[in-house]
Amino acid sequence: MTDANVLIIGGGAMGVSLLYHLTKAGWSDVVLTEKNDLTHGSTWHAAGLCTHFAHNPTIQELRATSVRLYRDILPDETGDTCGFHRSGAMRITTNPDRMDEFAHVAGLSRFTGYDLQMLTPDDVERLHPLARTDGLLGGIYEPDDGHVDPSLATNAMAKMARRNGATILRYNPVTSVRREDGLWIVETEKATIRAKHLVNAAGTWGWEIGHMMGLNIPSVPVLHQYLVTDTVPVVADRIKQGLPELPMIRDPEESWYVRQERDGLILGPYEKDAQPWSIDGCPPEFGADLMPADLDRVEHIIMAAMERIPALETGGVKSVVNGPITFTPDANPLIGPAHGLDNAWLLTGSSMGVMEGGGAGWFLAHWMTHGAPPMDALAVDSRRFGSWADRDYRVTKAVECFGLQFGVHYPHEERPAARGKRLSPIHDLMVERGAVMGAAYGWERPNWFSDHLGDEAVPSFRRSNWFAPVAQECERVSTAVGLADMSVFSKFEVTGPDARAFIDALGTNRCPRVGRIGLTHALSPAGGTESEFTVTVLGEQHIYLTSAAAAEERDADLLRRRANGFDVILTNVTETWGVLGLMGPNSRAVLESLTNDDLGPWLSLREITVADIPVRALRVSYVGELGWELHVKAEQMKDLFQAIEKAGTPHGLGYFGAYAMNAMRLEKGYAAWGADFTTERTPAETGAGHLIKPEGREFIGKPALLDRMASPDRWELVLLEVEPGDVDPYYAHGLYQGDSCVGIVTSAAHGHRTGKTLALAYLRDRDAVDGLKVEILGHRRGASVLSHPPYDPQNARMRNA
Template sequence: MSDAQVIIIGGGAMGCSLLYHLVKEGWRDVLLLEKNDLTHGSTWHAAGLCTHFAHNAPIQELRATSVRLYRDILPEETGQSCGFHPSGAMRITRNPERMDEFRHVAGLSAFTGYPLDILTPERIVELHPLTQLDGLIGGIYEPDDGHVDPSLATNAMAQIAVQGGGTIKRYCPVRAIRREDSLWVVETEKGTFQAEHVVNAAGTWGFEIGQMMGVNVPSVPVLHQYLVTDKVEAVAERQAQGLPELPIIRDPEESWYVRQERDGLILGPYEREAQVWSPDGVPEEFGADLMPPDLDRVEHIIAAAMARIPALGEGGVKTVINGPITFSPDANPLIGPAHGVENAWLLTGSSMGVMEGGGAGKFLSHWMTHGAPPMDALAVDPRRFGKWADRDYRIAKAVECFGLQFGVHYPHEERPAGRDLRKSPLHDLMIERGAVMGAAYGWERPNWFADAPGAEAEETFRRANWFAPVGQECKAVAERVALADLSVFSKFEVTGPDAQLFVDQLGTNRAPKPGRIGLTHALTPTGGVLAEFSVAALSQTQAYLTSAAAAEEMDFDLLRARARGMDVEIVNRTEDLAVIGLMGPKSRDVLAALTDDDLGLWLSVQEITVAGVPVRALRVSYVGELGWELHVARDHAMALFETLETAGQPYDIGLYGAYAANAMRLEKGYRAWGSDLTTERSPLEAALGYLVRPAGRDFVGRDAMLARQGNAPWDMVLLEIEGGDVDPFHAHSLWQGARSVGVVTSGAYGHRTSKVLALAYLRDASARDGLSVEILGQRRAARIQDCAPYDPDNERMKQ
């Protein structure tokens, strides 16, 4: 018998939000343990900023939910204010690339329903009269933003949760956590407690609690300072005149924010070189404590802020706050299941714990209650980092994220910290041949190939220096033959008497027959796409599954969970095998010169020998050409690649990378997991009905998927977009006249078809004509494609 359904460890904004929302979901045996008092981590010293600005819809919804909770819901429930100030906020810039970023975020927000306004310099000074305009070219305004009292908000959530049946134990530090008889056992100074679920909401202490749970939590405390001024006459005069509170203002180029605090101001600088604090464990005695001020580190940022807002210099420094906040490797929170352990959850790692806490607790409570997240969780799922996210990685990325807190978020950005952690056996060969590498789930993979050694990709929202080389890579694939290093795939082997039954019940499609390849989508209980697997049936008792690199831990957890009660063994082969892509109309000629084995039909799998090397050959292509994926043991990969190169020289064999593959798959209308396929939409809503075989079968999410099809208007379409100097990438609003009717999930220029292409979801499936896509503030006509614009009958792959 357990003491609780769930134990939450940590009484900051995140933990109290989860307690509050689980009680709202109907959970009653919910226990929150706090080592000191509520808010005594980073919550109590937070500046309390709340924003709607975000680069993807799920993060924006976390933030918007927090605003609604603090501003409207909690005051109504408690009868007391949470200290929310609806001041609005703006971001200003002198950087044209930043204006592109602002326009992109504004376009996404038009779709999500949280409109943000692009500002002219004149409008900036109207909204914030204390601002000097020198050099500014524009900005973005967030009218519903504001700031909240973190302690009032956290305690309000705790109050309502306790009234609803939740329990809080203060000054109850956790000493040990273990799994025992399908329950979690948590030892504290005030006794031992058992629960079905345990949640790490420990914030600053998240890493240590993770170690107790047996879970890698890649978060690091980083010291952040802000200063509070004494009275500022210009602010006091506005108050005396009854004028509205000044909006929060951020200058991302100079890396600071300023907000009004009574008759003074708060200035928060983010230095480029962050100061990591206690990355291996917070001191035992640390509680609601601060570090001594260290303003010398940020003196240059303070000077820049005073130049922009001279009134800052009029008020003396009253208080300096210097305390730890936690950063994950990408500055997004860690929300969701922990890898490899049952009923263990993370709700930590947020550098914006108050800003995101209200929404984060609601997000996780929905996931725990309904078995699926309320929105696409890829940006927050803790399993987006694996065991490769070690101490050096988490520190390097935390420093980078802090320094780039206000960095421009480019659509194809590749940040340099924490690289070279996972390398395929072909890595050095790729570098020698001019590969410009990107990172995917810790792996290094070729994005594109440059002619000159040491080339780097331009960071821009517009066509970059890799546009023409990628076009040449696509030409090589279409006209001749080309090789690719595809080793980053996640790879799993399923063996045992129930292997075929397991695959048949895994997702929406039937198990392929032995020797054949199929594609199946595993669903959430609510019918959304949880995973996409390419399934190669090696025999009745053995199947080989591949999936996206970023899904490795998520998919391994999924496969093991779905295998319960079946006589199968599931092994993760991701590190063991390399994958070489051999694609193009001359690919058969190259391969046939190196093997006497039959090369099979389209969508077949065979174990063959190529130049004396055992190879698992999958005749499948994500780029729409005749080709093979050659799966080979790591030790043989380099020799096989070089042999294929030599055999391909008569055909002027080329190379292609991830950018070319993305462009070519869009010409075929192929969906990509993680962008086009997410838990938010079902395969039917993604227009993948030809891969759905529900008749006479039962699988998780089946009935929910079918019910959604009868009620939901969502429909995925492939669009050709009017040309321009900016190619679509993701999160662009789709319009029909003045009505926002959908959103782009991925896009690129198709070099084989000379078309600008994008996949998009219509939220009104009847909106078929008169469409346009807004890209960086420009509306461009869009036309739905009735079929794939490249080889719609798959004749090239069947050759």
């Protein structure tokens, strides 16, 4: 029996990076076991591309951290090179929407501190003289990008980890995993290992190891090929002349990348019809193996690349690499705690294992060490998919993601594959009434309503075909009454003698009185906002919690962990209850026509009967109008909907979706979890300081919260009115004062009731409130900080109606 504090399963770039970073952070008794040899699976055959290009700050930091590690830190520590080439990289396009995407990423990067530069066709020709520029609109240049030798980088991390006391067991496959007496017992070929913490970093084998752990790992190996040319004469001539290495070049419209490899070139195509491989378990003997070349599948992409880079034709094919890489349903890695298990972690599923591996190991090591991630984890959190992400889902989405590896990332994008996994009881009724659906944690929910059945949103960086319908929905809610399906909320019940005490210890706010509704923010140990719960007190021993759809597994884990020591029972009732939102000045009249029960004051709960159906009526409104959330058992939701619809018709009832709700909540200055509330910022920084009541209570994160509240360096969320323009802001736009980027937009929309373009943005310099401009797709527009929400700042419409 071998004891370990941490056992990491998997010796690719991801697992070895974690091993390196844990030992660097001071962890002892850290063991890594690898089925074959280090890098086997997918790391060894990776092309080694490293980039700073990303649409999300966390993903970008994973990639940037990898570059710094491979380029600077490991060579300095080991005295050996990782084979990093700082060649720079560019992406080129003939697509106007892609230029918008490039401008958005360049703007985000100015906030995060990375130098991504927009290119003209002349710039492309100057930087990459082998590329033809016919038809190009331009591109984006990443000067600090490059490529690394994956084996050298991985072995350098392993060398330092061993030096710091880590143990690496090679050719030691795992045969079984079980939980026993609070420890993980892992049977391997060479030893039985008893570990406090277990990390699945198995990559290609991630699904299988997850299955042993009792987990559903939504990742699929997909075959990717790239070809290496023989000597390309013009490249060889450049080397003789002492010219710098050619920058990597990607054409996302044609779906290929090309980089220099000594005196030749590497061409990597991504076909639309991806080929999943070994979906339910890899062959036991598979290690440093490849599939036969299958260039017929990608011939059309190769021909397109040769049109753009004619020199490719002069090299001949030296070799073809065809091997598996793993894809998750959204192509981001799975990093963080494993749902429902103690001291179990995931670090797997990365289709960019070398590109993200160095940073991913740092990210998880920080999380394990400090109890919270170093940055917002929503884009990579291993619990962003639930049990609904079944085999069909993970395979279908992996194929889609591979085919859209170079797809345009539009704001409000809704990808079509593997939809309909979770349906509310009134899904079909919503569709019949013109709902255009979006996906939220597997749920189908109405985004907006169209007069034309079967209509779909037209993806765009500018105002789309849903702008006018959403304006009509907002008008209906503000002048009459609107009905929305809000069933996607995560929902939990807390029962037992310690229910109130548990809520008091859960977050920043005290538990409300019986029959009242409150809001509390559960914190990370560092004081950031980990979760946001609406707290409805049904009785002294019965409390109902709701939170964001995407937080279901995260919140279930948080509640389970924090209930330790309290005499309570936690129940996930997400699918037990449906929710109808009835909002607008006529909402009271509609309800009163269906019930004789008291409807209660603002922020109250009443358990009433509506059309002879038992309902939990919560008088709350996220849209700034008189309204109720009507929580009803799922099997009775359809009947309730039809009764309200019939009673509401004389009062002008219509329907509204998530887009209208987003616009209206911004007019009230309401922040949203996952966009504005994140683990990086405290509730005080996010404008929820009035909900922080720390006196006489202890809760996780309280000391850090109080320290950060007193710090002059704290950030502040502000509501901005943005100068109108031809494109509405949405998120991740830099906020400037002069030439200094002083903040970032976290959510934004056009407010139809006020006629104002609005944005919530963090100021990292709290005093930088004058002369602000928001950069939207490369153009800066004036922005002024609002002292109060532009719509009903006194809450009279919700409170007094």
